Amino acid sequence: MNSQSSGLAVAAREGHSRTSIYSDTDVLIVGAGPVGLTLALLLAKRGRRVAVYERWGSAYPLPRAAAMSHETVRTFQSAGVLEQLRPLLNLSVGSRSAPCYAPDGEVLMVMSFPGIGESGYPPMAGFHQPDVDEALGDACDAEPLIELHRGWDVRAIEQDEDGAIVTFDPFEAGAKASGDSVSARAKFVVGCDGANSSVRDLMDTEVTDTGFHSTWICIDTVPLGGFSVPEPLSTYMDPTRPTLLAPTGFGRQRFEFMTIEGDDLEQIVELDSIMTLLKPWGVTAENSEIHRRAIYTFRGRWAENWRDGRVLLAGDAAHQIPPFLGQGLNSGARDAMALAWRLDFILGGSAGPDLLDSYTSERSYHVKQIIDASVFFGRMMCTTDPVAAEERNKMLRMVRENPEMAPPQPEWRLGPGCLMPDDPAAGFLAIQAQVEKDGRTGLLDDLIGPGHFVLFGNGINPLAGLSDEARRIWARLDGLGITIGADGYRDVDGSYTAWFEKLGAKIVLARPDFQVFGASAKAEDADALVKTLSECLQPELVA
Structure with a gap:
């Protein structure tokens, strides 16, 4: 949308009647995940009043994202919370590599990472998301400019030239709870409420799907007694069951196994089946604790429009990125940074609301590049046809023996927006050293x-x-x-x-x-x- 709509009403899922105004702030954020909390902290750091509403009564207790980029660490530095988070992040400096194996153990490809990224931190840091979410929540609780309300589910949004009113129903134990609805007013509303975003459903936007989807079994373990797998960050391109391994912070390890035809998805997450999957890596009930076992379907899709008047999207509400390059949470953190300075300047009178149009044009273009790259690697990784897998392996061997044939490392660039026109440097990350x-x-x-x-x-x-x-x-x-x-x-x-x-x-x-x-x-x-x-x-x- 090109301009702030006068009297625009975002459609409600059903009719409603409002009670008294529950909060009145500069920005209302729906969703208290890491993206929503980070945006709240960035805005409060700039002196803006923020209300965060979350449908669940407490933070999600199990891990999801596991890789934090140097740029996201810099975002937490900017939000003033890095020192609280530092003990939770593996920021050890040193070159890292991630081998990709054929079924017989042959190394087909090695992805290498330098010791320091462009932001002055390691390119990727492992972390345990529940710990980071708790620390971010504590930081929000300690910030006088942030209100954090849990147990409220979005039902309707109405907006005019000056702001928006969001109506919430009480929510408990996964369903609407008894009690009166409440309404909250803000100058801007940001939906950070995940892949099944209620805010997105209430906006005037379409979702584009790449058609890529792949279902995986995700297992998080806590190794005991000094046990560790030989290659904690690695890919196994086995057409009988593609597998990913990744460390998830200090003393934690993730295994991801692609589901294949014939799998019983209810039975395969039973403990006996899980231990059978983990056996080739030496994982036993004696040397590891199983912290989580879940089924996820990875998708590549995005909302076409991230702005509808004074209502915006960020994080998984705006885009779903297959996890093969570890860019889901990190793209959400970039959204938060891109929104925070724009909203601050608009609220302070140094910019007009239409500056928000460039938020979609820049960030969606950037995200589409990442989704394309993630889907490409995912399709290569998820090959289960033996003939196609061998063709892929031949190609990788050729590149391994002739490195000059390797494609250049991707440099994801912002789309057109608030950038110097026709400038080849514009839209790329500025370093911090x-x-x-x-x-x-x-x-x-x-x-x-x-x-x-x-x-x-x-x-x-x-x-x-x-x-x-x-x-x-x-x-x-x-x-x-x-x-x-x-x-x-x-x-x-x-x-x-x-x-x-x-x-x-x-x-x-x-x-x-x-x-x-x-x-x-x-x-x-x-x-x-x-x-x-x-x-x-x-x-x-x-x-």
């Missing part, structure tokens, strides 16, 4: 503070050439000018120098969600970058 200034050394965001537009200068003051008009815009946006090198921030390990060289840039403008707005080899282009940014934010509001 170690810097030193005035005797302090650390990651850049820790020294300058998160949540800013930043103009980087490669050995120059990037603000020096700004016109008076651009300076007024930059001051209104509370933007920062950062000189790397010269008399500014010392590039401790050369990461920023290499980044500027890769971009061919003398100046770079980065957004509060870590994405590059634009870059140029000419210092004088800083003025055009700032003025074009103001046009994206609606110039009549920032001039």
Whole structure:
């Protein structure tokens, strides 16, 4: 949708009558999973009042997501909760690899990961989601600007030019409970309520499905007495039963087995069947505790429109990503970052509501690339026809012996939106690395503070050439000018120098969600970058 609709009503599932207003905030978030809680914390960090409503009475007690990207860790750094989460994340630095095996043990392919990702943390960190969810919930409980309400299920949403009213029914034990409904008012509503999103059902949007679906048995174990599997992060491309292994934080291990024709899905999750599946990896009842056993169907699909007036989607409500590349939760965290700065600037009067249109255009394009890559790997992984599997193996052997034949590593880019037009650097992640200034050394965001537009200068003051008009815009946006090198921030390990060289840039403008707005080899282009940014934010509001 291109503009804020006047008097738009989002359809209710049934008629309703409202009681008194239960809360009145800047933003109402439906869903207290990791994406909803992260968005709440990011908004509260910016001084915005948030209400979070969750249908379930307590946090989900079993693990789901297991891999956290460096970018998501940086998001928690930005939200001010990384130190609470750090003990729960395996952030040990060191190169990692994930072998892919044929049934006879032949290594067909090895996926390698560097020691440090672009955000200054390991590319992927294992974690136990219930612990992280609990820590995020505790952080929200401790934040005066956040209200957390549990036991309420969305029934209807009505909106006008100034905001929306959401009606909730009491919910308990998986069903509507007795008692009166309540209504909550907010300037914006964000559905972070998962793949079966009630908010999405009430919006004017369609869902596009790739047609990919694959059903798997997911088993989470807690090894005992020092036991560990030989390759905790690995893929077994066995057409008789494709299998994935992944560590899920300190002292935990996940096994995922694809279901095959003839499986009885009720019987296969019985303990005896589970132990039979785990036996080839040396797992026994004596050396491991079974923490979870469940059946999941992995899908690749997305909502076409993530905005309907003042109602938006984020996380699994907006997209379902097959887990083969570990990008589901991490894409939701990117959604939260992309929304947080937009909503903050709109609520503060520094941008107009139509800035939210670029949220869909940027993020959906980005997610579609990830879904395509995940589905591609999933289809390759899920091959059960022996002839097709051998053809796949021949291809992988060829690439293994001739690495120059390997396709380039994907660089997922944002779609068109609030970015410098026709700029090859725009829409990619800006790095975060170690810097030193005035005797302090650390990651850049820790020294300058998160949540800013930043103009980087490669050995120059990037603000020096700004016109008076651009300076007024930059001051209104509370933007920062950062000189790397010269008399500014010392590039401790050369990461920023290499980044500027890769971009061919003398100046770079980065957004509060870590994405590059634009870059140029000419210092004088800083003025055009700032003025074009103001046009994206609606110039009549920032001039």
